[in-house]
Amino acid sequence: MFLYTISSINCTEQHYNLVTDQAALFVFGDSLFDAGNLKYRNSTSAFQSNFFPYGQTTFKFPTGRVSDGRLITDFIAEKAWLPLIPPNLQPSNSNSQFTYGANFAFGGAGALVETFPGMVIDLGTQLDSFKNVVRSLTYALGDAEAKKIFSRAVYLFNIGGNDLVYPLVANSSLFQSNTKEKFVDFVIGNTTAVVKEVYKMGGRKFGFLNMGAYECAPPSLILDPTNIGSCSKPVAELINLHNKKFPDALNRLQRRLSGFRYALHDYHTSLLDRINNPSKYGFKVGNMGCCGSGPFRGINTCGNRMGKSYDLCENVTDYLFFDSSHLTEKAHRQFAELIWSGPPNVTGPYNLKTLFELN
Secondary structure (H helix, E strand, C coil), rough: CCCCHHHHCCCCCCCCCCCEEEEEEEEECCCCCCCCCCHHCCCCCCCCCCCCCCCCCCCCCCCCCCCCCCCCCHHHHHHHCCCCCCCCCCCCCCCCCCCCCCCCCCCCCCCCCCCCCCCCEEEEEEHHHHHHHHHHHHHHHHHHHHHHHHHCCCCECCCHHHHHHHHHEEEEEEEECCCCCHHHHHHHHHHHHHHHHHHCCCCCCEEEEEECCCCHCCCHHCCCCCCCCCCCHHHHHHHHHHHHHHHHHHHHHHHHHCCCCCEECHHHHHHHHHHHCCCHHEEEEEEECCCCCHHHHHHHCCCHHHHHCCCCCCCCHHHCCCCCCCCCCCEEEEHHHHHHHHCCCCCCEEEEHHHEEEE
């Protein structure tokens, strides 16, 4: 099993060994980053991944990560000389772990409470959980030491994809009663509102991904039964709107918030290029899930989800997508590299490596 030990990290001998010289990593978002929070909640089985073949590659058992192995955040933690950042809902968590960060991401989550209501932990509720960690560490360490942790930490976000897809598969009064532009503004506004709250609590260094090319992911290729295999125009329209507006929102934050620094990875371009040109990146298949059923294995029945049968590929490293919507460990490693040390046209104006090195 893949583990980093706490002993490999430089700690200061005080406050019960709670103070670390490493910059912590706090993670917010959806299933791309969820390290297992979903498995601790009695949520719908449609989102669950705590069964075989999830986790088969590295951990050799399902951890709640929606992949065959490690996530982008696991590789980022490794590069930052941190232990694996545990899911916030893991019962064994303690302040000694929170000094290295916490992962609040939840599969199916959105920036809007209206996205999969009652089934997920939305971004605003993830913020509430972060506030609990702030209170807990402040009580344990004292105000000065806690402030040092939160000001040096990096805060990594991936949110909004579920918000944009949900209205296309379910009834959304918010979507139906607003223009598409206004709806996207709500998604971005809720995201930046949470960022501003984290900033108020001392956060200064932030990482973001723009919206991935989910219009060409396996489920989108079968959305229109009259045009199987084509990227979804309705999904693309919302994603493109979001990706046009989101950088402007981050620029505004940087102008208004003293000391606010951020990395924005162009996930849309990097994912789409791998979907369209898989062999360029060491994959054989870019538009089909390794695990699932139906055309392009675009129906998410992986692991007999909801009692339905599924197909499983022979060699997971040939595939970009593990199940219909989520990536393989091999893909996650590549995206982590781009987020960590990509040039400004890929991840900018800073990359995560630079943010972790900033004091």
